[in-house]
Amino acid sequence: MATKTNQGATVCVSFCPHVAGWPFLMWATFVFMVASRWAAKGRRMFDLLIKGGTLPNGQVADIGIQGAHIAEIGKIEAGAKRVIMALGDLISPPFVDPHFHMDAVLSYGLPRINASGTLIEGIALWGELRDLATVEDMIGRAVTYCDWAASMGLLAIRTHVDTTPDHLRGVEAMLEVKRIVAPYIDLQLVAFPQDGLYRVANGRANVIRALDKGVDVVGGIPHFERTMEDGAESLRDLARLAADRGLMWDVHCDETDDPLSRHVETMAREVTRHGLGQRAAGSHLTSMHSMDNYYVSKLIPLIAESGMTAIPNPLINITLQGRHDSYPKRRGLTRVKELQAAGVTVGWGQDCVMDPWYSLGTADMLDVAFMGLHVAQMTHPEEMARCFRMVTEDNAKIMGLQDFGLRKGGLASLVILDAATPTEAIRLRPDRLAVVSRGRVISEKARNDARLSLPGRPAQVRRRHS
Numbered sequence: 001m002a003t004k005t006n007q008g009a010t011v012c013v014s015f016c017p018h019v020a021g022w023p024f025l026m027w028a029t030f031v032f033m034v035a036s037r038w039a040a041k042g043r044r045m046f047d048l049l050i051k052g053g054t055l056p057n058g059q060v061a062d063i064g065i066q067g068a069h070i071a072e073i074g075k076i077e078a079g080a081k082r083v084i085m086a087l088g089d090l091i092s093p094p095f096v097d098p099h100f101h102m103d104a105v106l107s108y109g110l111p112r113i114n115a116s117g118t119l120i121e122g123i124a125l126w127g128e129l130r131d132l133a134t135v136e137d138m139i140g141r142a143v144t145y146c147d148w149a150a151s152m153g154l155l156a157i158r159t160h161v162d163t164t165p166d167h168l169r170g171v172e173a174m175l176e177v178k179r180i181v182a183p184y185i186d187l188q189l190v191a192f193p194q195d196g197l198y199r200v201a202n203g204r205a206n207v208i209r210a211l212d213k214g215v216d217v218v219g220g221i222p223h224f225e226r227t228m229e230d231g232a233e234s235l236r237d238l239a240r241l242a243a244d245r246g247l248m249w250d251v252h253c254d255e256t257d258d259p260l261s262r263h264v265e266t267m268a269r270e271v272t273r274h275g276l277g278q279r280a281a282g283s284h285l286t287s288m289h290s291m292d293n294y295y296v297s298k299l300i301p302l303i304a305e306s307g308m309t310a311i312p313n314p315l316i317n318i319t320l321q322g323r324h325d326s327y328p329k330r331r332g333l334t335r336v337k338e339l340q341a342a343g344v345t346v347g348w349g350q351d352c353v354m355d356p357w358y359s360l361g362t363a364d365m366l367d368v369a370f371m372g373l374h375v376a377q378m379t380h381p382e383e384m385a386r387c388f389r390m391v392t393e394d395n396a397k398i399m400g401l402q403d404f405g406l407r408k409g410g411l412a413s414l415v416i417l418d419a420a421t422p423t424e425a426i427r428l429r430p431d432r433l434a435v436v437s438r439g440r441v442i443s444e445k446a447r448n449d450a451r452l453s454l455p456g457r458p459a460q461v462r463r464r465h466s
């Protein structure tokens, strides 16, 4: 009997009808078992095999993928329907953006540009646009953006959806976008009362309508309510809502330069009261930049005690904050290193791409990490490496993503970058050579070295240096 394995190895088992009795049966069984194991080993065939990449921890490994999951990591000698050679390239878990506004994405200039560059003019412009934009407009822009995200290895996004207008067209559009991109991007929606929970007539009712329609996360914007008291009350109200429904809670909290704003404190208190812990995230927290150091020495332990996470958005807040300052101008970033030192999980959020608040943006979370690293002065080698973890692992933790990370049995979602290490990836913000989502290669880009025409110099330049 001859068995042809998938790899072409041939296994032979002899059968002799003239030999009988127990010794023969034992011998035959032994030969069969050995042959079966040999054949089974030879048959190992992955759907996708990535050879020789470097993981973020520096380990060089092959990754064998079967279906939507990682079947093996390590030194792999097996066949595959498709092999990607990643020799020396960085293989990372996908990038994650825990703070975005996809209902407004790619709307820069509509209905006109934000001339002052302030948060307030941005909110006013958006207030006009959200009533002009159709559901189809918003779906079209958002799905185009998701193409960008897929090409950059950004495979999980939490987006705030404005629930202010009674028509809830943004909610309708984003629920549809979530359905469209579900095969390759995890999209979480936050019911976000942009104009305040109490400041507009149906602010609270519309948050609840949005949650009833299937929006995943409770939002909030206490610093935009009429008074500090209203803001505090909105936090108590929304925390209860999240706790009662068993939902996550993500608040635009104190996105202001006001050193006396105290909503972060109230939010931490409510997170502790309801035991929300890591299910709650404080977004922006920029007032903490301006606060008195003594007060912050009390506040940070309260935040740590609550277990809540923090999402600064450095691209946006370095441009929006400090607009009322002459000089020195505040950077408007929350106290990232101090929060991390206290044990708080801090991620980096992107917030906006080409919308009423921000005229640039690329869907590249390495741009976000790059800016965050500079503004927070995270220049020690460990801090730079941490900035990479913030836009991958830490952001995944903030979003509560299950099955995230490069490990045997985990979801086969990953990115191959034209860089050798996480820190080099932040420095170069390099091409994504391949993006794999749930076992499927969804984006590829050829390596694109520059060609030099300089006498006596190399013909090609890649700018990698590690």
Ligand SMILES: [Zn+2]
Pocket (backbone or CB within 6 Å): 099, 100, 101, 160, 252, 351
């Ligand atoms: Zn935001």
